[in-house]
Amino acid sequence: MNSDPAVPDAPRLDGLLLPRHVAMIMDGNGRWARKRMLNRIRGHEKGADAVRTVVRTSRELGIPYLTLYAFSTENWERPETEIAALMMLLKRFLKSEQQEMLENGIRLNAVGQIDHLPADVRSTLEKVMMITQHNMGMLLNLALSYGGRAEIIRAVRDIVSKVQKNELDPEQITDDLIGDHLYTRGMPDPDLLIRTGGEMRVSNFLLWQIAYTEIFVTSTLWPDFSKEEYIGILRDFQKRERRFGKTGA
Numbered sequence: 276m277n278s279d280p281a282v283p284d285a286p287r288l289d290g291l292l293l294p295r296h297v298a299m300i301m302d303g304n305g306r307w308a309r310k311r312m313l314n315r316i317r318g319h320e321k322g323a324d325a326v327r328t329v330v331r332t333s334r335e336l337g338i339p340y341l342t343l344y345a346f347s348t349e350n351w352e353r354p355e356t357e358i359a360a361l362m363m364l365l366k367r368f369l370k371s372e373q374q375e376m377l378e379n380g381i382r383l384n385a386v387g388q389i390d391h392l393p394a395d396v397r398s399t400l401e402k403v404m405m406i407t408q409h410n411m412g413m414l415l416n417l418a419l420s421y422g423g424r425a426e427i428i429r430a431v432r433d434i435v436s437k438v439q440k441n442e443l444d445p446e447q448i449t450d451d452l453i454g455d456h457l458y459t460r461g462m463p464d465p466d467l468l469i470r471t472g473g474e475m476r477v478s479n480f481l482l483w484q485i486a487y488t489e490i491f492v493t494s495t496l497w498p499d500f501s502k503e504e505y506i507g508i509l510r511d512f513q514k515r516e517r518r519f520g521k522t523g524a
């Protein structure tokens with residue numbers, strides 16, 4: 276279901292359908308740096324270049340929704356210097372990419388506890404979201420201070436409060452209603468989740484939304500993730516048979 280009329284339908288590559296929504300867990304920046312005897316922050320810097328590559332590639336291919344896990348609720352536990360560097364990189368990325376987003380029809384959105392971000396980052400983010408709000412080519416969702424459980428708790432609180440105010444009958448609580456109370460309201464669930472860095476886990480990312488998502492884990496560390504590898508994974512996705520719990524018949 277494409278409930279957002281501003282965003283086009285799924286594109287094709289070599290005649291076969293591509294995912295309409297790709298989500299990515301960008302892991303391995305620290306290991307990339309350690310292998311080169313560099314500070315972890317260098318890994319994040321190089322990681323920001325890979326972000327640029329996947330955003331451009333997704334847009335070129337016509338993928339309508341891209342969600343990137345840029346900072347988790349758990350990432351606040353990292354050393355202050357690393358958090359500050361990640362926030363600085365995010366702000367730099369937003370400033371350097373805003374022109375390209377405008378030219379290429381990319382709408383920026385953020386999912387997560389945005390009010391927890393430093394004020395300067397938040398205002399840059401809100402400004403880019405505002406100036407790109409009418410773009411219809413692709414929705415770039417940055418998951419920032421994001422946690423899947425926190426997102427579900429927030430939805431449950433919202434729903435319970437509506438029930439208490441008699442605005443909602445518990446019988447009306449369905450999949451769709453819960454989906455409408457998540458940050459990803461109005462977006463299709465991800466068709467494909469790509470995780471770099473080789474770990475076989477979902478790390479509190481889009482817990483509700485990935486119920487039937489195809490998962491691809493690559494051992495490539497995020498800063499080394501290339502356009503070629505991304506396209507190879509999309510081709511692998513095209514070969515998969517998605518049954519959504521039913522039989523293939």
Ligand code: FPP
Binds near residue numbers: 302304319322345361
């Ligand atoms: C995981 O690597 C990655 C992150 C915690 C953040 C992702 C950030 C970026 C890709 C760079 C900046 C983002 C934007 C949007 C410009 P890790 O540090 O957990 O790696 P490790 O598992 O090897 O230690």
